[in-house]
Amino acid sequence: MTEPLTARAAKIRLAQYGEHAATYDSGSERALHEIALALSAEVDRLRGELASAVEDTTSLHRSTIPDLRRNVEHYEAGKKRWRARAERAEAERDRFSLAWKSARERAAAYGEGILRVVGEREQYAAWLKAAEGCLEVQRRQSDTFQSAANIADHALSANSYACEADARTAMSIATEVKAVLRGDR
Numbered sequence: 034m035t036e037p038l039t040a041r042a043a044k045i046r047l048a049q050y051g052e053h054a055a056t057y058d059s060g061s062e063r064a065l066h067e068i069a070l071a072l073s074a075e076v077d078r079l080r081g082e083l084a085s086a087v088e089d090t091t092s093l094h095r096s097t098i099p100d101l102r103r104n105v106e107h108y109e110a111g112k113k114r115w116r117a118r119a120e121r122a123e124a125e126r127d128r129f130s131l132a133w134k135s136a137r138e139r140a141a142a143y144g145e146g147i148l149r150v151v152g153e154r155e156q157y158a159a160w161l162k163a164a165e166g167c168l169e170v171q172r173r174q175s176d177t178f179q180s181a182a183n184i185a186d187h188a189l190s191a192n193s194y195a196c197e198a199d200a201r202t203a204m205s206i207a208t209e210v211k212a213v214l215r216g217d218r
Contacts, residue, residue, distance in 0.1 A: 182210040
């Protein structure tokens with residue numbers, strides 16, 4: 034088995050073959066030699082392009098990698114700043130949410146208190162009407178008793194010369210009426 038042909042060994046063989054083909058006038062050998070030379074030139078051109086691309090890549094790598102690292106650091110720092118801003122905004126949102134919830138609860142409690150007072154107001158109004166009705170009944174009774182007492186006093190003073198039995202009866206009625214007015218009975 035033969036070793037694989039290296040590029041240097043292939044060039045040496047091609048040069049030897051060219052010298053050999055030059056001595057023979059065979060058209061096919063000459064054609065093969067020209068094809069081999071064209072391929073060799075193409076390989077050299079491609080090697081030159083590859084070397085240029087490698088050099089460009091290396092210089093690009095040298096100039097770009099530090100820039101990329103700086104950009105990554107810049108964006109990482111920006112990400113940290115935005116994360117901190119987001120955390121502050123979330124904390125402020127939570128604080129406002131808690132304050133709003135507290136205000137809503139206070140307003141609801143205040144509203145419930147108002148509704149309770151309004152509801153109780155109707156009860157108080159009913160009680161007030163009942164109390165005013167009782168007061169009116171007591172006034173009428175008081176007026177009636179006062180009238181009776183006035184009549185009894187008047188009868189006593191006008192009819193002082195009347196019989197003593199009638200006077201005692203009138204006196205007991207007047208005393209009773211005054212006792213009722215004072216609330217003794």
